[in-house]
Amino acid sequence: MxxxxxxxxxxxxxxxxxxxxxxxxxxxxxxxxxxxxxxxxxxxxxxxxxxxxxxxxxxxxxxxxxxxxxxxxxxxxxxxxxxxxxxxxxxxxxxxxxxxxxxxxxxxxxxxxxxxxxxxxxxxxxAFGSRRNICVDTHVHRIANRLGWVRTGMPDETEQALYAAIDGRWWPLINLYLVTWGQNVCRPLYPRCGECVLTPMCPRVGVTRVSKKRATTVITVTNREQGA
Ligand code: SF4
The missing domain is CATH 1.10.340.30 (Hypothetical protein; domain 2)
Known part of the structure; x- marks a missing residue:
């Protein structure tokens, strides 16, 4: 996270x-x-x-x-x-x-x-500033499983499994982080694993094909991180 x-x-x-x-x-x-x-x-x-x-x-x-x-x-x-x-x-x-x-x-x-x-x-x-909820949509469900944080078949199961697997301070941020990542990098088809900052720690559960394209936005972010 x-x-x-x-x-x-x-x-x-x-x-x-x-x-x-x-x-x-x-x-x-x-x-x-x-x-x-x-x-x-x-x-x-x-x-x-x-x-x-x-x-x-x-x-x-x-x-x-x-x-x-x-x-x-x-x-x-x-x-x-x-x-x-x-x-x-x-x-x-x-x-x-x-x-x-x-x-x-x-x-x-x-x-x-x-x-x-x-x-x-x-x-x-x-809207209510809750820090006790996790919002699981299709991106969160997919990426949490690819990362091996949970092993679940449905988003509602994923929500409950994430409460057990992830430290509470991250709960309200999981949706923002994983949806943003899912829309830009860890896409449903052909995830951009070659450009992903999580590659060293990701078991890529269920990923069979990855993108060969380079993603400009992510490269910029990655380089900035490496220089920091
Ligand atoms: S390494 Fe690949 S499967 Fe894992 S989070 Fe990154 S893009 Fe997704």
């Missing part, structure tokens, strides 16, 4: 982290951006969230939009019809049941339509 902390410096942040930073950790916008981000490229999530938040920034105003309007604003995120329905229903529940605020407890977040543990954990970490 210390090596990753240095190596991600200067790399592009994940979309939800950017939105969280730019919106001063507003829980509602973190929640909606995370809902939109599932199985969607970061640039698409960022653009769709920006369009949606220009029109509505609160559960009350967003809840007044029709599902069709939300669909048009968030297109082309994947499953945009499905997600538009979830956004609308989530806004309604936030207004009716939680006084128009995003709740700060896991059990209550899980009541919201379309919200699973991944989204709930990220909202708790980014």
């Amino acid at each position: 210390r090596a990753l902390a240095k190596a991600i410096d200067g790399l592009e942040l994940p979309a939800v982290e950017k939105i969280s930073e730019s919106q001063e950790e507003d829980p509602f916008q973190v929640l909606i951006a995370t809902l939109l981000s599932a199985r969607t490229q970061d640039a698409t999530t960022l653009a769709a969230s920006t369009r949606l938040f220009k029109v509505a920034r609160t559960p009350r105003t967003m809840g007044r939009l029709t599902v069709k309007q939300i669909e048009r604003l968030i297109y082309p995120v994947s499953f945009y019809r499905h997600k538009a329905r979830h956004v609308k229903a989530t806004c309604r529940l936030l207004v009716d049941r939680f006084g128009g605020c995003v709740p700060g407890a896991m059990e209550q977040l899980l009541m919201l339509p379309g919200v699973g543990r991944k989204t709930a954990n990220l909202v708790l970490i980014l």
Whole structure:
């Protein structure tokens, strides 16, 4: 984790982290951006969230939009019809049941339509400053297994295994570090092991093919580290 902390410096942040930073950790916008981000490229999530938040920034105003309007604003995120329905229903529940605020407890977040543990954990970490949660998405699941930190088949299992395997001070940072690394270096197909700062300590569990290309951004970071 210390090596990753240095190596991600200067790399592009994940979309939800950017939105969280730019919106001063507003829980509602973190929640909606995370809902939109599932199985969607970061640039698409960022653009769709920006369009949606220009029109509505609160559960009350967003809840007044029709599902069709939300669909048009968030297109082309994947499953945009499905997600538009979830956004609308989530806004309604936030207004009716939680006084128009995003709740700060896991059990209550899980009541919201379309919200699973991944989204709930990220909202708790980014918007509520929790240091007791780990958010596991596909990047975290894949890289934690490649690194041999866990041996798991599903992200929910990975979350529980990581609580046992990783020192608590790193829990809120695991998502930021591994998602950034997963988008830039330890990609799903053809990871860039030849350019990775973790190569000396990584058993590469399950990796059969690696990229032959050189990654300019990572080379820059690696050289800077070596010179330090
Ligand atoms: S060495 Fe390869 S498999 Fe291991 S973390 Fe780096 S890119 Fe991923």
